[in-house]
Amino acid sequence: MYADITIKAHCHHPAEVESILLQHNAEYKGLDAQKDTFYGVDYGKLKLRQGTIENVLIHYNRIWAGEAKQTEVMMYLKNPGSATIEAVCGGLEVISELRKLRKFYFIDNVKFHIDQVEGHGQFFEIEAIDLDGSVGTKTLKQQCSYYKELLQIDDEDLVHDSYIDL
Template identity: 30%
Template sequence: MPSNVEIKARVHDIEQLMQNAKELSQSEGSLILQEDIFFNVQHGRLKLRNFMNGSGQLIFYDRPDVSGPKLSNYSISPTEDPDGLTKLLSDALGVRGVVKKQRYLFMIEQTRLHVDTVEGLGHFMELEVVLNDEQTPDEGDSIAHTLMEKLQVKKEDLVTGAYIDILLANK
């Protein structure tokens, strides 16, 4: 199962973060509209990511709910029928909640940087350091900390859990 080291943080100055992201990635980033439908499961998280263009991904992931860098194991399966799959999984498992977001994706070497505007929550950033087979979680952690510093992300802005957890906690 692939793994990565992730961090998530609140963003107070979206313009500054975008500028830093563009400089580090040497790109304008890619805009992605996403709707994530989370389903009820015994452990981990299962979501159907709808790209709002007729395509999507079924994603299972498991990671601890702690602030700062954390190891995440995941599996992804693409789909060309996200609406049909959403209906099937909703009937079988029930829906835990829905997260709608506008995401800018920037690639910085082996790291995916997401700059997200989440409906009902505000602005966030996520770093996903995709680990090579030879790399340890500690190496991913070091890469994440270095990028946090370069992006001017403060430790006090780190958040735990997934967007769905934050949305449900705010209800």
């Protein structure tokens, strides 16, 4: 199980955001066409992400922690096979599907997304990740706050909902 802190916001000037990231030596990982399928579960969210770069099956719960969300991840499977998907999701109700184009950037343990979400517009995410518990929630929050300020994200642009809840 790993944890992350995430800030999501409307992105009015994606080219400016990309320029700032590149000026700070962010590593561009690519453009991913993604389809997210969400299944009905009793706790949190169960999502199957199918993309050209990211393919994951993830069960998680997000909790508000100030201006960011703290994510508790119960299951994270990279590149799940059809048998695994059937074993975990088979018989569950599909509650929503979402399509987006996502650009990925990384600086150390912080992942940045610039998303074009079908039917909803452009968004930006800062995701500070602690894979093994060595970074700590306090540092993750500090990283998110630092990048929120660096990227000039205004509080009124923050998005408190998941894309499927918009």
